[in-house]
Amino acid sequence: MSKKVTETVEELVIPILDELALELVEVEYVKEGKSWFLRVYIDKETGVDIEDCGTVSEKLGEKLDETDPIPQNYFLEVSSPGAERPLKKEKDFQKALGKNVYIKTYEPILDEKEFEGILTSFDGKEVTIEMKIKTRKKTVVIPFEKIAKARLAVTFS
Numbered sequence: 001m002s003k004k005v006t007e008t009v010e011e012l013v014i015p016i017l018d019e020l021a022l023e024l025v026e027v028e029y030v031k032e033g034k035s036w037f038l039r040v041y042i043d044k045e046t047g048v049d050i051e052d053c054g055t056v057s058e059k060l061g062e063k064l065d066e067t068d069p070i071p072q073n074y075f076l077e078v079s080s081p082g083a084e085r086p087l088k089k090e091k092d093f094q095k096a097l098g099k100n101v102y103i104k105t106y107e108p109i110l111d112e113k114e115f116e117g118i119l120t121s122f123d124g125k126e127v128t129i130e131m132k133i134k135t136r137k138k139t140v141v142i143p144f145e146k147i148a149k150a151r152l153a154v155t156f157s
Contacts, residue, residue, distance in 0.1 A: 005069060006028065006029050009027045009038060009040065009060075010024065012060060012063045012064065012069075013040055017056065020052065020055060020056065021044060022043070022048065023042065023044060024040070024041075024042060025042060025081040025088075026039075026040075026041045026081065026088065036072055036073065036074035038064075038074050038075070039078075039079070040056065040060065040077070040078045040079075041080065041085075041086075042056055042078060042080065043081055047080065048080045053079055054078075056078045057078040064076070083154045084102075086149075086150070086151045087101065087150040087151055088150075090144075093127060096119050096152060097119055098120075099119055099152055100116065100117065100154075101116070101117070102114070102115070102116045102153040103115045103127065103142060103147055103150045104147075104148050104149045104150070105146045105147060105148055106147075107146060109146065110140065115129055115131060115142065116129075116153050117129040117130050117131035118130045122144075125143065125144055126142065126143055127141070127142045127147065127150075
């Protein structure tokens with residue numbers, strides 16, 4: 001059910017975002033405790049502000065009221081994906097080149113399932129990251145289809 005809800009919400013929100021020159025990062029529909037949350041994460045090159053989130057929330061809320069695709073009560077939240085933005089689409093990985101990323105895989109690669117380092121290349125089939133292990137650098141190539149989860153990773157120097 002939650003997959004159907006997120007797909008329906010994506011169809012409703014994309015025209016709104018296109019009109020406002022915003023990008024859809026992710027739609028989540030999750031139950032936390034007794035409450036359901038519909039979370040829509042948006043972004044743009046210069047970053048989103050509270051007005052962007054408010055405008056999208058208002059326009060999407062109207063569309064959701066019209067179509068009523070969700071049977072139970074829920075809270076609608078529209079926000080920025082934050083500093084540790086998820087990487088889902090190929091273009092997300094392209095934009096993240098040269099940045100620090102965290103990747104978790106479905107199965108071990110070189111006996112590991114979690115990797116953090118600088119994304120040095122992405123060709124649509126494989127992701128290459130350069131990890132620092134103590135004083136050594138190690139390059140890891142991860143097949144794109146083996147990535148379970150990926151996001152930007154904030155580092156504190």
